[in-house]
Amino acid sequence: TQLLEQSPQFLSIQEGExxxxxxxxxxxxxxxxxxxxxxGEGPVLLVTVVTGGEVKKLKRLTxxxxxARKDSSLHITAAQPGDTGLYLCAGASSNDYKLSFGAGTTxxxxx
Amino acid sequence: GAVVSQHPSWVICKSGTSxxxxxxxxxxxxxxxxxxxQFPKQSLMLMATSNEGSKxxxxxxxxxxxxxxxxxxxxxxxxxxxxxxxEDSSFYICSARPWTGGRTDTQYFGPGTRxxxx
Numbered sequence: 001t002q003l004l005e006q007s008p009q010f011l012s013i014q015e016g017e018x019x020x021x022x023x024x025x026x027x028x029x030x031x032x033x034x035x036x037x038x039x040g041e042g043p044v045l046l047v048t049v050v051t052g053g054e055v056k057k058l059k060r061l062t063x064x065x066x067x068a069r070k071d072s073s074l075h076i077t078a079a080q081p082g083d084t085g086l087y088l089c090a091g092a093s094s095n096d097y098k099l100s101f102g103a104g105t106t107x108x109x110x111x
Numbered sequence: 112g113a114v115v116s117q118h119p120s121w122v123i124c125k126s127g128t129s130x131x132x133x134x135x136x137x138x139x140x141x142x143x144x145x146x147x148x149q150f151p152k153q154s155l156m157l158m159a160t161s162n163e164g165s166k167x168x169x170x171x172x173x174x175x176x177x178x179x180x181x182x183x184x185x186x187x188x189x190x191x192x193x194x195x196x197x198e199d200s201s202f203y204i205c206s207a208r209p210w211t212g213g214r215t216d217t218q219y220f221g222p223g224t225r226x227x228x229x
Contacts, residue, residue, distance in 0.1 A: 092216030
């Protein structure tokens with residue numbers, strides 16, 4: 001099992017502030033995915049990063065994959081209440097397509 | 112695109128009965144489907160990997176005789192919880208990996224099924 005450590009576990013910020021979520025591992029992943037999950041619903045894919053050093057932007061969200069493909073970060077600029085949710089990172093194994101999930105970061109953006 | 116549905120969205124059953132949960136990829140063919148379980152305030156735990164036309168592969172600690180998985184087509188996988196007990200109550204989520212002819216690690220998730228066993 002490839003372990004992914006996600007931090008912080010909880011984040012509560014005011015609307016308009018920035019936040020960063022980290023995902024770290026000692027293992028190399030073929031790709032890493034970020035999902036957002038609302039209570040009582042399934043995770044929704046935000047992005048897949050594949051190449052070491054890759055940076056992807058999705059409106060106010062910026063995703064980075066580490067050069068060694070062992071870690072990733074999610075940065076949200078000017079957070080809005082609609083960004084509230086559980087953010088999950090998941091690394092894909094290179095040989096069996098299984099995803100190893102981080103423990104998740106619960107983000108609360110206060111209006 | 113890449114929509115995965117699950118049915119039912121929630122189910123309540125009596126202890127000892129069996130419950131079947133369906134997972135469908137609506138607009139793509141899925142080489143592989145995965146079944147996860149999620150407890151409140153926790154992350155997803157992989158239960159099994161399901162490939163079309165072959166037996167499912169179960170993760171360590173998951174009873175294959177209790178959680179029967181059938182992957183009958185490239186768009187449908189089912190999970191049957193047999194002789195359900197209250198400790199089986201959980202949120203069950205499936206995901207599907209699209210068949211693209213090449214390598215893709217991306218999984219698309221269904222909306223989940225809330226199972227409550229009385």
